[in-house]
Amino acid sequence: MFVRSLGPLELVVCGDAVPIGTPRTRSVLAMLLARRGGLVTVDQLIDELWPDGPPADPRMLVHGQVSRLRRVLGQDRDRLVTRKPGYMLHVGEQEWDVLLFEQSIADARAARAAGQPERGSKLFGEAQRVWTGEPFADVPPTPTIAATATDLHELRLAGLAEWFELRLEAGGDPELVAELTHHVAEHPLREQLVAQLMLALHRSGRQADALATYRSTRERLVRELGAEPGAELQHLHKELLRTAEPLPQKASQLPLGVRGFVGRRAELASLDAATALATITGTAGVGKSALAVHWAHRAQDRFPDGQLFVNLRGFDPRRSALDPGEVLFGFLQALGVSTERIPSSTESRAALYRSALAGKRVLVVLDNARDIEQVRPLLPGSTGSLALVTSRDQLTGLVAVEGAHPVSLDVLTDAEAADLLSARLGQQVRGGEAFDRIVRRCAGLPLALAVVAASSAVQPGLSLAAIASDLETGALDAFGGGDPQADLRSVFSWSYRVLTADAARLFRLLGLHPGPDISIAAAASLCGAPSPVARRLLSELNRAHLVVQHHQGRFSSHDLLRAYAGELAETLDPTHREAALARLLDHYLHTAHGAARRLDPHREPITLDAAAPGAVPVALSSYGEAMAWFEAEHTLLVGLVDRAGDDRRIWKLAWTLNTYLRWRGYGQDWIRSQRAGLAAAVRVDDLVGQANSAFGLAMAEFRHGGRAAADTALSLADEHFRSLGDHYGMASVCHQRCLISESDGDHGAAFEHAFAGLGHYRLAGHAAGQGRALGAMGWFQAKQGNLRQGLDYNQAALALSQAAKDLLGEANTWDSIGHIQRELGEFDEAETAYRRSIAIYRGLGERFNVVSTIIGLGDTQAARGATGRAKDTWREARTIATDLDHPALELVKARLA
Structure with a gap:
C-alpha cells in the first residue's frame, strides 16, 4: 500500500490506484493520516465531519465510513485498527508521500549541517519532486486537515528557501x-x-x-x-x-565627436534638410563616417529619445559584414528589451525593433553599409526617427524606393585638407613647403591626412620635411596615380614602419585573421605571446590608429587597414605563417571544445591533440560564459571551418559547433559547418572525423535541410561508427533513427531503434545516454497506446537523468511524462511536468525542442477546459516556431485557427 496526499488523496494498492469513495470517507482517511498512527476518537470525527451539528445517530455513520475505508484498503484492511474510543491507522515510513517528503527535508538539513552542500541540495530537490500539489487537495477542509496542510505547506516553503539558498551559494x-x-x-x-x-x-x-x-x-x-x-x-x-550601475534613460551610442572636423558646410546643410532617411556615399577614406558622426552630434537635440550607432563593416575584405539580425539584437538591447524577449529570426527582430521605435524620435546611424539589403531591416518604421546611412555603394535603391535624401561626398579641397592637417598637428605648424607637400600627397583624402597626423604625433622628433620626402620618394610605397587606395597604402606603410618590431609583427599577423574583430587571447595566439603582451601590443596599434578597441577586449580596424595587413601577411615566411595559423586554430578549437562541453557535459567528448606551443585557449567557467562566447564567435568559427583546408582539426572544430547551432536554431550554419567538417575529414582520411561529421550533418539536414541528404549522411555515419566499434556513436545513430521513424509515423520501429540504442549506451557505459534511450522507449510506448508502460519507462529515465545531472535528458523526459499524464487525464501532474521541462529548456537556451513542450502544455490546458490559457500558451509556441521556421508551426497555427 502507498498513500499519496500531496495533491489529491490517493491509495495505491498492488500498483493500482484505488478509488476512495465519498468526500467523508476521504476525510476520515485524511484525519487518520494526520494523526500519524495516533488515536482519532469517534467524537473528534463527529465534530469535524459535521461542524454545523451532527445528524441522527452520528456514531453509526462514522462506523459506516470506517467500514467503507476498510473495503478500500483491501488486503491492507488490518492496518486500520479499532482502539476505544476510536481508530488508528498504521502507515510505514516508505508508504506515505508526506513521510518521504519530511524525511528528505530532514536528511537535507542534516547534510547541510554536516558541510555537504551538494548532497543537501540534491535531497532538498528530491523533497520538492515528491510535492505534487496542495496537501489533501480534494478533501473537505476540517480543522485537523487544514492545520496539517498548513504545517506541510510551511515546511515545503521553508525547504524551498533552504534549497534555493544552497543553489545560490553554489552559483x-x-x-x-x-x-x-x-x-x-x-x-x-x-x-x-x-x-x-x-x-x-x-x-x-x-x-x-x-x-x-x-x-x-x-x-x-x-x-x-x-x-x-x-x-x-x-x-x-x-x-x-x-x-x-546607473541605468541609461535612453540609447546614446554615438562615438566621440570628430576632433578637428573641417569643411563640409554644403553637405551638413543638406543633411539638416533630411527627414526620415539620408545616405552619405563616396570612396574609401573620404570621410563619410566622420561627417555622419559630426552631424549626428550637432543634430542630437532633434532626437531626444536617443541615438543608435553601428559600424556595419560592409566592405571588409574578408566578407565580415555584420548580419542585420545581429545588429537588431544589439539595438533592441540598447532600447531596453530584455534578452529573453528578443526573437531569433531577423524578420521578427525587425518587427519588434520598429515597434520599440514607434512614437519615438531616435537617430539611427548605420555606418559603412554594404548594400540596401543589409540596411532595410534596420530602418525605423515610423515618422519622427531618422536613419543616416554611409556606404561606398551608391545605395540607389534606398533613394528610388524609400525616398532617401542622398549626399555624395568627394575629397577635400586643398584648403580644407590644410585645415584638417593643421587641426590635427597644431596650428603652429600650418604652412611652409613641407606642410604643403604633405597636403598635396594626401590628395584630399581625410583618412590619409589623419593617419599621417597620428604617425607624426607618436614620433615628435621626425620633421615634416622628412615625412614629405618619404611620401614623395616612394621609399614607403609612395602614393601613386591619384588612386586613393594606393595613396593610403603609402600612408599605412609609413605608419606601420614606425611601430616597434613586436607590434609590427602582430599587425602583419592580424592580416591572417579571418574575422571582423579579434580578442586579446586570439591575438596572443597569433603572435605566440602571453595575453598581457598581446594586450600591450594591441594598445600600441590602437595609439597608431591601426586598430580600434570597439568593445572591451575586442579590437577591429578599418577595412582598408585590414586589406593592407593582409598584404603584409603574404610577406611572412611560410613556415612562420603556418605556425601562426596553427596557434590561432588551436585557440579557437580548444576554447570551442571547452565551451561545447559546458553546454552539454553529457555529450561524449572527442580527443584533441595538445594545443600548439604559444596558443592561448580561454577557459570558460560556466554555461553562461560558454553561450556568450559562442554568440560572439560563431560566425567566425563557421567561416574557419569553411576556409581552413586540409587539417585534422577542422572536423573537430565543426563538432564543437553542433550543440550551440542546434539549440539556437541556426540551421544553415549548422549544415554548412558539418558539410565542411566532413569534407575536411575525408581529405585527411580521418575515419573518426568522418563518422562524427556525417552524424552531425545527418542531424542538421533532418531538421533544417533535406530528408534524402539526412538519410545518406546517417548511413555513412552508421557505417563508420560500426567499423570503429564506437558504441556511443552507434547509439547516437539509433536515436536519430528514432526521430526519423517518428516523423514517418512508425512508432513501433522507433521503439526498436531506441531499445537498440539503449544496448549501445550500456556497452559504452554512458549513463546519461541510457536515460535518454529509456525516455525515448517510454515515449514510443505511449505513442502506441501503452501509457502506463510508457510512464514507467520515463520515470526510470528521469531517475537516470537526474542522477547523471543530465539537464537536457531530464527536460526531454519531463516533456514525455507531461504528454502521458495528459493522455491519462491527470491534468495537474501533466501541467507540472510540462512546466518543469520548459523551465529547463529555457535555462539551457534550447529553443527548438521547447516548442513542442509549450504546445503540449497548451493542449493540457485546453483538455481541462481552460481555453483562454491554452490559446495564450499556443501563441507563445507560435512566436518561437515562426522565428525558427519550426516544423510544428503549422500544427500550432491549426490550434489557434
Whole structure:
C-alpha cells in the first residue's frame, strides 16, 4: 500500500490506484493520516465531519465510513485498527508521500549541517519532486486537515528557501531564476523567496529586473497588508542600489565627436534638410563616417529619445559584414528589451525593433553599409526617427524606393585638407613647403591626412620635411596615380614602419585573421605571446590608429587597414605563417571544445591533440560564459571551418559547433559547418572525423535541410561508427533513427531503434545516454497506446537523468511524462511536468525542442477546459516556431485557427 496526499488523496494498492469513495470517507482517511498512527476518537470525527451539528445517530455513520475505508484498503484492511474510543491507522515510513517528503527535508538539513552542500541540495530537490500539489487537495477542509496542510505547506516553503539558498551559494544554476520567478508568483508576499529571486536576478546581470521585483513586492505589501518590507529585504534592496550601475534613460551610442572636423558646410546643410532617411556615399577614406558622426552630434537635440550607432563593416575584405539580425539584437538591447524577449529570426527582430521605435524620435546611424539589403531591416518604421546611412555603394535603391535624401561626398579641397592637417598637428605648424607637400600627397583624402597626423604625433622628433620626402620618394610605397587606395597604402606603410618590431609583427599577423574583430587571447595566439603582451601590443596599434578597441577586449580596424595587413601577411615566411595559423586554430578549437562541453557535459567528448606551443585557449567557467562566447564567435568559427583546408582539426572544430547551432536554431550554419567538417575529414582520411561529421550533418539536414541528404549522411555515419566499434556513436545513430521513424509515423520501429540504442549506451557505459534511450522507449510506448508502460519507462529515465545531472535528458523526459499524464487525464501532474521541462529548456537556451513542450502544455490546458490559457500558451509556441521556421508551426497555427 502507498498513500499519496500531496495533491489529491490517493491509495495505491498492488500498483493500482484505488478509488476512495465519498468526500467523508476521504476525510476520515485524511484525519487518520494526520494523526500519524495516533488515536482519532469517534467524537473528534463527529465534530469535524459535521461542524454545523451532527445528524441522527452520528456514531453509526462514522462506523459506516470506517467500514467503507476498510473495503478500500483491501488486503491492507488490518492496518486500520479499532482502539476505544476510536481508530488508528498504521502507515510505514516508505508508504506515505508526506513521510518521504519530511524525511528528505530532514536528511537535507542534516547534510547541510554536516558541510555537504551538494548532497543537501540534491535531497532538498528530491523533497520538492515528491510535492505534487496542495496537501489533501480534494478533501473537505476540517480543522485537523487544514492545520496539517498548513504545517506541510510551511515546511515545503521553508525547504524551498533552504534549497534555493544552497543553489545560490553554489552559483551557475541556469534554472534558478525561472524557478524562483514561478514560486514568487505563487507566494508574492513570501519575502525570503522574493529576496532570493532578487539576488538570482542580480547575479544573472538583470539588475533592473531585480529592482523591479522589489518595487512590485513593496507595492503589494503596502496595498494588501499596509506594511513595509521587512528589514532583510530592505537591506538587500539598498545593497543592490549601492552596487548598481546607473541605468541609461535612453540609447546614446554615438562615438566621440570628430576632433578637428573641417569643411563640409554644403553637405551638413543638406543633411539638416533630411527627414526620415539620408545616405552619405563616396570612396574609401573620404570621410563619410566622420561627417555622419559630426552631424549626428550637432543634430542630437532633434532626437531626444536617443541615438543608435553601428559600424556595419560592409566592405571588409574578408566578407565580415555584420548580419542585420545581429545588429537588431544589439539595438533592441540598447532600447531596453530584455534578452529573453528578443526573437531569433531577423524578420521578427525587425518587427519588434520598429515597434520599440514607434512614437519615438531616435537617430539611427548605420555606418559603412554594404548594400540596401543589409540596411532595410534596420530602418525605423515610423515618422519622427531618422536613419543616416554611409556606404561606398551608391545605395540607389534606398533613394528610388524609400525616398532617401542622398549626399555624395568627394575629397577635400586643398584648403580644407590644410585645415584638417593643421587641426590635427597644431596650428603652429600650418604652412611652409613641407606642410604643403604633405597636403598635396594626401590628395584630399581625410583618412590619409589623419593617419599621417597620428604617425607624426607618436614620433615628435621626425620633421615634416622628412615625412614629405618619404611620401614623395616612394621609399614607403609612395602614393601613386591619384588612386586613393594606393595613396593610403603609402600612408599605412609609413605608419606601420614606425611601430616597434613586436607590434609590427602582430599587425602583419592580424592580416591572417579571418574575422571582423579579434580578442586579446586570439591575438596572443597569433603572435605566440602571453595575453598581457598581446594586450600591450594591441594598445600600441590602437595609439597608431591601426586598430580600434570597439568593445572591451575586442579590437577591429578599418577595412582598408585590414586589406593592407593582409598584404603584409603574404610577406611572412611560410613556415612562420603556418605556425601562426596553427596557434590561432588551436585557440579557437580548444576554447570551442571547452565551451561545447559546458553546454552539454553529457555529450561524449572527442580527443584533441595538445594545443600548439604559444596558443592561448580561454577557459570558460560556466554555461553562461560558454553561450556568450559562442554568440560572439560563431560566425567566425563557421567561416574557419569553411576556409581552413586540409587539417585534422577542422572536423573537430565543426563538432564543437553542433550543440550551440542546434539549440539556437541556426540551421544553415549548422549544415554548412558539418558539410565542411566532413569534407575536411575525408581529405585527411580521418575515419573518426568522418563518422562524427556525417552524424552531425545527418542531424542538421533532418531538421533544417533535406530528408534524402539526412538519410545518406546517417548511413555513412552508421557505417563508420560500426567499423570503429564506437558504441556511443552507434547509439547516437539509433536515436536519430528514432526521430526519423517518428516523423514517418512508425512508432513501433522507433521503439526498436531506441531499445537498440539503449544496448549501445550500456556497452559504452554512458549513463546519461541510457536515460535518454529509456525516455525515448517510454515515449514510443505511449505513442502506441501503452501509457502506463510508457510512464514507467520515463520515470526510470528521469531517475537516470537526474542522477547523471543530465539537464537536457531530464527536460526531454519531463516533456514525455507531461504528454502521458495528459493522455491519462491527470491534468495537474501533466501541467507540472510540462512546466518543469520548459523551465529547463529555457535555462539551457534550447529553443527548438521547447516548442513542442509549450504546445503540449497548451493542449493540457485546453483538455481541462481552460481555453483562454491554452490559446495564450499556443501563441507563445507560435512566436518561437515562426522565428525558427519550426516544423510544428503549422500544427500550432491549426490550434489557434
